[in-house]
Amino acid sequence: MRSCTLKTTINFEGNALSRLATLEYKKVFIIADPYTVSSGLIKAATKHLEASKIEYTVYSDVVPDPSIEKVVSGVTALVKEMAPCLIAVGGGSAIDLAKSVRLFAHRMYPDYAPYFIAVPTTSGTGSEVTSFAVITDSQKNVKHALIDEFLLPNEAILDVEMVKSVPASIAADTGMDVMAHALEAYVSTEADYFSDMYAEKATSLCKHYLVRSYNYPKTHENKAREKMHVASCLAGVAFNAVSLGICHSIAHQLGAQFHIPHGRANAIVLPNVILYNSELTPTTFVLSDPAPCVSKYANMSRRIGLIGYDDIACVKSLTFFIRSMQIEMGMPIRVRDAIPKVSYEEYESKLDAMADAALLDRCTPTNPRVPTKADIIEILREIW
Numbered sequence: 001m002r003s004c005t006l007k008t009t010i011n012f013e014g015n016a017l018s019r020l021a022t023l024e025y026k027k028v029f030i031i032a033d034p035y036t037v038s039s040g041l042i043k044a045a046t047k048h049l050e051a052s053k054i055e056y057t058v059y060s061d062v063v064p065d066p067s068i069e070k071v072v073s074g075v076t077a078l079v080k081e082m083a084p085c086l087i088a089v090g091g092g093s094a095i096d097l098a099k100s101v102r103l104f105a106h107r108m109y110p111d112y113a114p115y116f117i118a119v120p121t122t123s124g125t126g127s128e129v130t131s132f133a134v135i136t137d138s139q140k141n142v143k144h145a146l147i148d149e150f151l152l153p154n155e156a157i158l159d160v161e162m163v164k165s166v167p168a169s170i171a172a173d174t175g176m177d178v179m180a181h182a183l184e185a186y187v188s189t190e191a192d193y194f195s196d197m198y199a200e201k202a203t204s205l206c207k208h209y210l211v212r213s214y215n216y217p218k219t220h221e222n223k224a225r226e227k228m229h230v231a232s233c234l235a236g237v238a239f240n241a242v243s244l245g246i247c248h249s250i251a252h253q254l255g256a257q258f259h260i261p262h263g264r265a266n267a268i269v270l271p272n273v274i275l276y277n278s279e280l281t282p283t284t285f286v287l288s289d290p291a292p293c294v295s296k297y298a299n300m301s302r303r304i305g306l307i308g309y310d311d312i313a314c315v316k317s318l319t320f321f322i323r324s325m326q327i328e329m330g331m332p333i334r335v336r337d338a339i340p341k342v343s344y345e346e347y348e349s350k351l352d353a354m355a356d357a358a359l360l361d362r363c364t365p366t367n368p369r370v371p372t373k374a375d376i377i378e379i380l381r382e383i384w
């Protein structure tokens with residue numbers, strides 16, 4: 001038997017943040033990305049608390065790719081207040097920090113389980129609907145994925161006002177993370193009808209709105225930002241149910257070793273992993289016994305309006321489309337362009353450790369093709 005449950009209540013469209021005015025709690029602890037505080041963006045959320053006379057504290061010791069040390073500091077601050085409600089306001093980093101802080105505070109004080117609301121300010125990780133949190137061990141340069149049902153927010157608030165200020169390059173990075181979530185969930189060994197449905201809609205929204213969302217600072221097309229915010233959440237629902245694959249396992253290593261932003265790393269790896277999973281090379285034209293993921297990638301390719309005369313052509317079309325989006329959004333398409341100060345010798349010296357860590361990554365078991373260490377090293381060399 002299999003099950004599909006969507007536990008997080010998702011508030012979206014209209015003035016979604018006004019939900020905060022109706023909270024039944026009188027004290028709230030907010031973990032916020034410092035950008036939202038310095039820019040005043042956080043007021044779009046706190047004004048609703050003030051209107052309802054809800055007391056709040058803002059904690060903003062948040063950095064991209066939060067470390068274990070930041071989690072420890074956050075737990076200390078939260079348990080000092082013991083607020084009955086925790087709100088995370090920020091990108092994946094702030095939300096993951098808040099999730100981890102809440103989890104460890106609960107482990108220290110099992111009776112303490114604050115109601116948890118996530119307000120994403122980037123459209124990428126889908127962290128507002130996942131039971132994952134990614135924490136970095138900054139001593140060992142390794143990212144750890146925490147997985148626990150307790151990490152799942154009770155509510156998510158998707159309000160376009162929170163993402164209008166996202167610069168074009170971050171919209172590109174985070175948007176490609178959405179593509180990677182949706183496509184990896186779609187071919188996961190655990191994929192089912194429900195996850196496929198969320199993944200298909202998320203990929204289709206990316207096809208139509210990601211580059212337009214990137215262009216928002218020039219066009220001010222609200223609809224593009226709003227659609228990508230929903231796409232991010234839909235892809236989050238998909239991968240929360242069926243997990244991801246080795247695109248993420250490899251991207252996590254590029255993030256931990258070289259600090260390439262998460263979505264940018266995924267975008268570089270994704271086309272190569274699609275070809276690897278499909279057992280295709282650029283010069284393959286016929287497959288006598290194609291892997292099942294070939295028809296799935298081809299199906300997705302057709303669903304989002306790409307064309308090809310057979311499944312192989314459709315899969316290749318999908319990889320070309322991803323590369324063309326990267327180019328249109330000024331993103332690096334090779335690792336060496338993302339880390340121009342790192343020499344190939346330095347990169348090569350890390351391949352062994354990165355491949356070992358990628359094989360152990362929690363996203364690897366659901367990849368549709370079982371990779372060897374040599375396979376991962378080959379992909380890492382191809383993308384240099």
Ligand SMILES: NC(=O)c1ccc[n+]([C@@H]2O[C@H](COP(=O)([O-])OP(=O)(O)OC[C@H]3O[C@@H](n4cnc5c(N)ncnc54)[C@H](O)[C@@H]3O)[C@@H](O)[C@H]2O)c1
Pocket residue numbers: 033034035063064065066090091092093094096121122123124125126127130131132133134162163164165166167170174177262263
């Ligand atoms: N928990 C999950 O399910 C999950 C899934 C994928 C990735 N992740 C993790 O999430 C993290 C990445 O999150 P992210 O891509 O959202 O980036 P992020 O949260 O690290 O933010 C990136 C940058 O954008 C800025 N920013 C955030 N919101 C902004 C806004 N509205 N306007 C202007 N600037 C803004 C931040 O200050 C930061 O400098 C990584 O640590 C990754 O490993 C978690």
Ligand SMILES: [Zn+2]
Pocket residue numbers: 125177180181248262266
């Ligand atoms: Zn991701």
